[in-house]
Amino acid sequence: MNKTWRHRPPAAFRLDDDRVVVDRPGEARSAGNLVRIKPETEFDALAITVQEQAQSSRRGLHWGTLFWTGLGGLILLAAGVAVADLITDLFSRNRELGALGLALAVLAAVSLVVIAVREIAGLMRLTTVEKLRQRATDMIAGDDRAEARALVQELLELTRRMPHLARSRVNLEGHFGEIIDGADLVRLAERELMTPLDQQARALVSAAATRVSVVTALNPRAIIDMLFVLASALVLVRRLAFLYGVRPGALGFGRLIRHVVIHLAMTGGLATSDNLIQQMLGHGIAAKLSARLGEGVLNGLLTARLGLAAIDVIRPMPFAALPRPTLRDLMSEVLRGFGDGDERQRSPEPNLAMPEVP
Amino acid sequence: MDEFLEQIRLATQALAEFGVHLFNPTIRLGVTGLSHAGKTVFITALVHGLTRGGRFPIFEAMATGRIARAYLAPQPDDAVPRFDYEAHINALVGSRLWPASTRQISELRVVIEYQSLNGYQRTLTLDIVDYPGEWLLDLPLLTKTYEEWASESLRLSRQRPRADLAKDWHLHLATLKPEGAEDEQEALTASRLFTEYLSACREKSYAMSLLPPGRFLMPGDLANTPALTFAPLELSSEGPPPAGSLWAMMRRRYESYRTVVVRPFFRDHFARLDRQIVLVDALAAINAGPDALADLEHALDQVLNCFQTGRRTLLSALLRPRIDKILLAATKADHLHHTSHDRLEAILRRLTKDATAKAELTGSHVDVIALAAVRATREATVRRGRQQQLPCVLGVPVAGETIAGETFDGETEAAIFPGDLPDDPKELLGDDKSNFQGLATASPKNADFRFLRVRPPVLELTENGILALPHIRLDRALQFLIGDRLA
Numbered sequence: 001m002n003k004t005w006r007h008r009p010p011a012a013f014r015l016d017d018d019r020v021v022v023d024r025p026g027e028a029r030s031a032g033n034l035v036r037i038k039p040e041t042e043f044d045a046l047a048i049t050v051q052e053q054a055q056s057s058r059r060g061l062h063w064g065t066l067f068w069t070g071l072g073g074l075i076l077l078a079a080g081v082a083v084a085d086l087i088t089d090l091f092s093r094n095r096e097l098g099a100l101g102l103a104l105a106v107l108a109a110v111s112l113v114v115i116a117v118r119e120i121a122g123l124m125r126l127t128t129v130e131k132l133r134q135r136a137t138d139m140i141a142g143d144d145r146a147e148a149r150a151l152v153q154e155l156l157e158l159t160r161r162m163p164h165l166a167r168s169r170v171n172l173e174g175h176f177g178e179i180i181d182g183a184d185l186v187r188l189a190e191r192e193l194m195t196p197l198d199q200q201a202r203a204l205v206s207a208a209a210t211r212v213s214v215v216t217a218l219n220p221r222a223i224i225d226m227l228f229v230l231a232s233a234l235v236l237v238r239r240l241a242f243l244y245g246v247r248p249g250a251l252g253f254g255r256l257i258r259h260v261v262i263h264l265a266m267t268g269g270l271a272t273s274d275n276l277i278q279q280m281l282g283h284g285i286a287a288k289l290s291a292r293l294g295e296g297v298l299n300g301l302l303t304a305r306l307g308l309a310a311i312d313v314i315r316p317m318p319f320a321a322l323p324r325p326t327l328r329d330l331m332s333e334v335l336r337g338f339g340d341g342d343e344r345q346r347s348p349e350p351n352l353a354m355p356e357v358p
Numbered sequence: 359m360d361e362f363l364e365q366i367r368l369a370t371q372a373l374a375e376f377g378v379h380l381f382n383p384t385i386r387l388g389v390t391g392l393s394h395a396g397k398t399v400f401i402t403a404l405v406h407g408l409t410r411g412g413r414f415p416i417f418e419a420m421a422t423g424r425i426a427r428a429y430l431a432p433q434p435d436d437a438v439p440r441f442d443y444e445a446h447i448n449a450l451v452g453s454r455l456w457p458a459s460t461r462q463i464s465e466l467r468v469v470i471e472y473q474s475l476n477g478y479q480r481t482l483t484l485d486i487v488d489y490p491g492e493w494l495l496d497l498p499l500l501t502k503t504y505e506e507w508a509s510e511s512l513r514l515s516r517q518r519p520r521a522d523l524a525k526d527w528h529l530h531l532a533t534l535k536p537e538g539a540e541d542e543q544e545a546l547t548a549s550r551l552f553t554e555y556l557s558a559c560r561e562k563s564y565a566m567s568l569l570p571p572g573r574f575l576m577p578g579d580l581a582n583t584p585a586l587t588f589a590p591l592e593l594s595s596e597g598p599p600p601a602g603s604l605w606a607m608m609r610r611r612y613e614s615y616r617t618v619v620v621r622p623f624f625r626d627h628f629a630r631l632d633r634q635i636v637l638v639d640a641l642a643a644i645n646a647g648p649d650a651l652a653d654l655e656h657a658l659d660q661v662l663n664c665f666q667t668g669r670r671t672l673l674s675a676l677l678r679p680r681i682d683k684i685l686l687a688a689t690k691a692d693h694l695h696h697t698s699h700d701r702l703e704a705i706l707r708r709l710t711k712d713a714t715a716k717a718e719l720t721g722s723h724v725d726v727i728a729l730a731a732v733r734a735t736r737e738a739t740v741r742r743g744r745q746q747q748l749p750c751v752l753g754v755p756v757a758g759e760t761i762a763g764e765t766f767d768g769e770t771e772a773a774i775f776p777g778d779l780p781d782d783p784k785e786l787l788g789d790d791k792s793n794f795q796g797l798a799t800a801s802p803k804n805a806d807f808r809f810l811r812v813r814p815p816v817l818e819l820t821e822n823g824i825l826a827l828p829h830i831r832l833d834r835a836l837q838f839l840i841g842d843r844l845a
Contacts, residue, residue, distance in 0.1 A: 005794045007778035010808040012761040013740055015771045036741040037773050175415045179696045179830045184416045
C-alpha cells in the first residue's frame, strides 16, 4: 500500500458471504461485529441539516413596539380590573348572578387565549411562507441536495391540508427515491404543487377584477364603487392566502395587507414601465367610449394588479419553473369577460368544487 | 485554398438545411465521447425513454404530459446504417449485457409530437449519430500537418508509461531513414507496430485516451488501405521532403487520410450540430491512475476545441451552425454513491476547464452533470465493526472484475465501495498528482480506486406494464439539451 493517499481504500462485500448481513426493514438487529449492509430505498440515511435563517435585520428595542405593549397591557389591566369589580359587584347582589358572571369571564378569557394562539400561529405561518420562498430561491442558486429535500418536505407539510393536491403530493413523494439535484427538486416541487394552485389563483384574480369592472361601470354612486373595490380587494387577498395555505388570522391578515401594499408600491414602478402605455391606451379607448366604462376598466386593472402583488407575497415558492402570471393575460381575460357581460362569470375551478377526500 | 473551399461547402450545406428546418424543426444532437464512454447506451436509453415513456420528472415536457408521442422515423442519410436500437435494447434488457464497442457509424431519427406551452400542436425531429469513439480523436488532426503530428506522437510515446509499450515500435523507428527511398514493406511494419502500441495503450489498466489516428484502432471499411498504412517518423530537418523518400510517402498518406477519412467525417456529422452532449468516462481514467487522467484531460481539450460553439443567430443558422448548448456528462455515475456525485462533477469540470471557459466566452451554455443513462446499481450503507460506515453501491459486477483480492463471476451481487473521491479535484489532478495509484502502476489489490463494471439491472415494470430503464439524471440532461426547444 502506498502511504501518500490518505483516503479510504476500496472494498467489496459479497452478499452471499456468511459474514455479511443484509438489513431488511422490520427485522430485529442481531448483535456481533459482522459486516452489515443497509440498502437505501430512500435517502433516509442522510442527515438533513437545515441552516438557520439569519436573524431579521430589525434588532433591539423599538419604541413603537414598546408603546403598543405598554398601552395593550394597560387596557388589559383596566379590563381585568373592571371585570373583577363587576364580578364582585354581582356576587354582592346575588350568589347565582355572581357565578354566572364568573363563568362568562372564564369563557371570555379562555377564548381570548385561543384566539391569541391562533393569531400567533397565523402570523407564524406567514413568516414560514416568506422563509420558504427565500430558501427556495437560495436553493435554486445553491443546488444543495439535502437542504432541498428538507425544504420540499416542509412544503408537503404546508400543503397537507389541500385535498386536491393529493395526487401531486404522491407524485412528488414518489420521486424522493431517485437521485435528483437540489435545484431540480425545487423546480419539480413547484411544478407539481403550484400548478393547480396557480390556476385557481389566476381564476380568482381575474374573476374579482371582472366583478369590480362591471360593478364600477354599472353603478351610479361613486361611494359604493369605492367601498366595493375595497371590499373585493380584501376578499381577494384573503382567498388567495387561504388558497396558498397561509390561513392568516386577523393580525396576520393586517400584516399581509401591509406586505401586499408595500410590494405593490415597490414593484409598481417596474410594472408600469412595460405595461403603462398599453394600459393607458386601453383605458383611453374605453374612456372615449364611455367615462364609466373607462373607470371600470381602470378599477379592474387595479384589482388585478393587487391580486398579482398578493400572489407574489403569499406564494410559498418563487416563480422558477412556472411562468409568473402577467397583468396582460389577466386583463385580456377580464376584458373578455367584460365584453360578454356578467352572466359569463368564470365558473369556479372543478378542483374547488370537488368533494374532499376523506 | 483547400480550407476556403471546405468552408463554402459547409455554408452551402447549412443553407440548404436551413430551408428544410424552417418547416420541419430539427435538432442535430451530437453525442460525443471517446471509446467506452457510453454513447451507445446513452442513445439507447434516451430513445427508449422518449418512445416508451420513461420516468423523467425533471424533463418538463414529458412530466407534464405535453409530449403526445415520440416515434422512430426513417433517417435522412440513406448511405449511413441505421442505429440498431432494437438489438441494443434487447441485449440490455434480455441478456443483461452492455452493447459491444461500436464498429461503424450509424444514425437514428426520433420524431417528437408535442403541444407547445401556448397550445400549438408541433413536431420536433431529433437526429442522433452513433460512431466509434476512437474516430473522435481524428478531429484534431484537421489542423495539424504530418510533421506536427509526427513530432507530437513521438513526444507522447516517450513519456511514462507509454515508453514501455512503444519499445518495439521505437526500435524499428530507429532503423528508418526519412530521407531514404520509399519502401512499402518498411511502411507496413512501421504502421503495424505503431498500431500495436496504440492498442496496448488502450488496455484497461492504462486507459490512455489521446491515441490518434482513430482509424488505426477501429479501421471500419478502410483496413489495409494505403491511407491507413503510415506512421510517425523521426524527422530531423525542416522543409519539404525529398521526392521519392519514405518521408514523402508517409506525408502523402497522412494527407489522404485527412481528406478521405477525417474531413468527410467532420463535415457529415460534426459541422452541423445544434446541441452537444460530451460523455466522459472519468472513472475508467481514475481507475488507471494519474497518467490516464492527465491524458484524458489533453484528449478532451483537443476534441472540444474542434467544435464551433456560440450563440445561435440567424446568420449563424444560415451559414455555419453553432452549438449553443453543451452538456458535459461524467458517465457511469451509478458506480459510486450519490454523495460522491458532486465530487465527480467537480473533477469533470476541472478536466474540461479551458474548453468550458472558451465555449462560455462565445456565448454557449455549458453544464456539467454526473450521469448514468442506465442505472445498474442500488445504494447501501455498509457498517463494518463498530464505527466504520461505508457508502456503497449494490450490483452484480461483470465477470472477471477484481477488487481488494476478490474476483467476481458475473452472477454474485456485492456491495462495492470504490474508494473515496476527494473533495478537491486538485488532489487527483494537481501537480503532485502522482500521490494516488491506479492499475497502471499498482496491482489491482493495491490500487486506490476500483470502479467496477456492473451488469445491467433486472428491470422493473411501470404502471403501463412497459419496461422502464432506471437512470440517474438522464431527465435533467434531456431538459438541458432539448427542453427549451419543446417550450
